[in-house]
Amino acid sequence: MNLVYADKDGRVFDHPDWIALGRSGDMVVELMDDELIPLPAGATLVGLPHTRPVGINPATGAMELLPGDVQAVGALLPQGFTRLVIPGYVKTDKTQKLPLFGYSAVVWKDGGFYVAADPSDDPEPWNPLHCDREELEVRVEELLGKYPDNRLYKHLSHCALGYECLTASNTFLQRWEGAVPVSYSCNAGCFGCISEQPDDSGFPAPQTRMNFKPTVDELTEIMLEHLQVPEAIISFGQGCEGEPSTQAKIITEAMRRVRQQTDNGYININTNAGLTDHIRAIVDSGLDLMRVSTISALDDHYNAYYKPRAYTLANVEKSLRYATDKGVYTSINYLIFPGVTDREEEIEAMIGFVRRTGLKLIQMRNLNIDPESYLELIPPARGEIYGMKQLLEIYAQELPDVVIGSYTHVPPKRRQFSSPT
Structure with missing residues (x-):
């Protein structure tokens, strides 16, 4: 070679x-x-x-x-x-x-x-070649014309056309998983955050975070437009925003309004799950899917990267357990890095975490980071390093009922809940 x-x-x-x-x-x-x-x-x-x-x-x-x-x-x-x-x-x-x-x-x-x-997954659904630029531009113009006062659509139009974000594009193309960002603030200071970096970090953030608080009406309009077929997914918590559960009040109200009008599709949240009380409220409002971002099931590694504000990894675990027990299809966005994720202690801790929380899916995500900066930040290895190939084999053997993939898999049967009044 x-x-x-x-x-x-x-x-x-x-x-x-x-x-x-x-x-x-x-x-x-x-x-x-x-x-x-x-x-x-x-x-x-x-x-x-x-x-x-x-x-x-x-x-x-x-x-x-x-x-x-x-x-x-x-x-x-x-x-x-x-x-x-x-x-x-x-x-x-x-x-x-x-x-x-x-x-x-x-x-x-x-x-x-x-x-x-x-x-690790079928790449075709998220192949950028399936996003027709001309069709996207037409749909952006149509929805901006239909909802001229909806600031979220204006924000997402930049994400779709400027950043070429496929999730934002899906919102306009009304297919698969679509984005509905809600939060301009966060309860974590992630070392590799792609939407907000301190001035002295040395990392230029590749995209701009939303800078306004959307209304319940703005959320509801986007959600109802997207949830028109049974397989549609609408997702809070995108790369262009902070932690969505900080806006639990508007999320829960929008979810209630939407579920009064349609039972179509799935409502998902991408979250760090640190605000357990907020997550409980969102789950109880009819959440279908929850995808939690994590880099480790070890406190020292997790804290070094996420720099959590007023929450701990124990809160994350509690949130996941609650959602699983309520019938939500739970998964993690697992930020992986060769030579770290495949450490002996990391593997053992993650297997225990998955078993305790009842996770259904591990989405393997390649960590976007400067390797040297990341390795200087986190604790050194304490045990053997197995290699990523062997890590995947260990997970398949130790967690036979957990899907190892790259993105959301719609569960075979939706969670059943009573329509809120």
Whole structure:
């Protein structure tokens, strides 16, 4: 498998002689054939600025930095693929931070590009090629015209057309999972937040957080427009907002209004689940699906990344248990990073967490972060590091009733509840 690199102009090459390597955490590792799959459709190759690729020089048989004015290359994977190894590189300037993306190791093999990844879900529903730009622009114009005073539609139009957010686009295309953001504030200070960063973080936030509090009417209009078929999903808690449960009052009122008018579709919340009392109120208002973001089931790791404000991981667990007991289909957005997620202590803690909370689904999410900054932030490994491939095998064996995937799976039967009055 040949090392892949980019020149100073961003042109990508494979080296005819050098052997590619990857990284697991801060360790440079060999790439195994069973970790590699052909570069998926929708993946993007990117240069890693201020880096040099690491490979095996066949002339010496040693691990070395590729000479010349070159940089390492990584792959950004589409939804449905879990990365197993990050690119093999060394930073040339340790003060520089990589943009907030999830970089996967890429090699040249058998006449094509391969990546270290596992196809953990069907990628087709979230393939960007299925989002017709012209159709989207027409639907945006139609809904903005129909609801000229709805600030949420205006906000989402920028997310759909400017950021090309597929969930926001779905809101206008009225298909699959659509977005309905609600919150401009958060009860966590996530280290890698994609919508809000402190000025001294060194991470430019790739998107802008919403800056207003929507009304119940604005939420209700979007929800009713989207929930027109049985399989539709409308979701609170998107990348462009803070923690949705901080706005539990308007969420619960909107849910009650919607469920008085239609039983179609599913209502979902993406949440950190730290505000247990707020989550209970939302669950009791007729929530169908709950997806909780987490990076670890260990307090020290969780706290280092999320920097929770007035809640703990125990609150998260309590919220999940309550929702599960009330018939909500519960899942986690599991932010994964090779060399960390696959640590022995992390695996043991997560298996216990899943069993105690009754989770139905683990959605593997490639953590978008500068690797060095993340590794400096969190506690060091205490046990063996198994590798991401083995982690997936362990979960399949230890949690046979839990789906391991990449995005929401609609449960076979909706939660039953009485329509609120």
